[in-house]
Amino acid sequence: xxxxxxxxxxxxxxxxxxxxxxxxxxxxxxxxxxxxxxxxxxxxxxxxxxxxxxxxxxxxxxxxxxxxxxxxxxxxxxxxxxxxxxxxxxxxxxxxxxxxxxxxxxxxxxxxxxxxxxxxxxxxxxxxxxxxxxxxxxxxxxxxxxxxxxxxxxxxxxxxxxxxxxxxxxxxxxxxxxxxxxxxxxxxxxxxxxxxxxxxxxxxxxxxxxxxxxxxxxxxxxxxxxxxxxxxxxxx
Numbered sequence: 001x002x003x004x005x006x007x008x009x010x011x012x013x014x015x016x017x018x019x020x021x022x023x024x025x026x027x028x029x030x031x032x033x034x035x036x037x038x039x040x041x042x043x044x045x046x047x048x049x050x051x052x053x054x055x056x057x058x059x060x061x062x063x064x065x066x067x068x069x070x071x072x073x074x075x076x077x078x079x080x081x082x083x084x085x086x087x088x089x090x091x092x093x094x095x096x097x098x099x100x101x102x103x104x105x106x107x108x109x110x111x112x113x114x115x116x117x118x119x120x121x122x123x124x125x126x127x128x129x130x131x132x133x134x135x136x137x138x139x140x141x142x143x144x145x146x147x148x149x150x151x152x153x154x155x156x157x158x159x160x161x162x163x164x165x166x167x168x169x170x171x172x173x174x175x176x177x178x179x180x181x182x183x184x185x186x187x188x189x190x191x192x193x194x195x196x197x198x199x200x201x202x203x204x205x206x207x208x209x210x211x212x213x214x215x216x217x218x219x220x221x222x223x224x225x226x227x228x229x230x231x232x233x234x235x236x
Contacts, residue, residue: 003045007028007052010028012030015172016230020035020040021041023176024037024038024039027142032118032144034055035053036057036059036140037153040067042227042228046070047074049074050075054077057082057151059151060083068095079100082100082101083136084133087102104134122138139155147172147233148170149170150165152174156182156186157182171198171233172233173187173196174202175190175202176201177209184205184206188213198221
């Protein structure tokens with residue numbers, strides 16, 4: 001069975017995630033399918049075959065590339081969610097403005113499908129706010145019922161980040177770990193500070209990530225992925 005068919009046929013009581021490589025994840029709950037920072041370099045997937053996306057979320061202009069236009073063409077009802085500062089970059093990549101929904105820190109996007117309801121909140125992945133563009137890089141808090149999945153974009157730890165995230169009762173924190181992003185210790189510190197049920201690293205985690213978590217933070221549950229692997233969030 002292909003990965004796309006597997007995603008289509010997955011119906012679980014809690015959210016299910018697939019790692020696409022780099023910062024890319026699929027987040028699915030019941031029949032709702034969101035792609036966050038989709039990446040196709042590590043998997044034999046054609047973006048033009050992705051016809052089931054309900055929303056596609058890009059965390060910054062850096063994550064806007066040539067794969068998004070064919071995905072939107074195939075997923076006729078999907079919108080691209082992105083920071084308002086990235087809209088012109090997306091338009092230059094062939095995405096019509098009507099297919100975009102821009103957002104910024106503190107804003108909420110709602111999605112309804114098949115009597116299901118999802119909310120996507122935005123929080124700065126890094127600082128650097130401007131009046132014209134807002135925050136250039138966002139993290140997204142995707143909420144289904146009582147579960148919240150946080151995707152940290154291309155962020156790094158900064159003062160006040162935990163305070164921004166703590167009220168959302170995060171079930172799974174997806175954090176970029178590696179040079180220029182979070183260290184293993186910083187990712188574990190943030191996950192603990194916000195009370196995240198699970199920590200998932202992405203990007204280029206240091207080889208010592210697992211060793212650090214097991215040795216220094218044995219109480220923090222974590223999950224690492226292989227490209228294309230799926231994982232259903234355990235019921236509490």
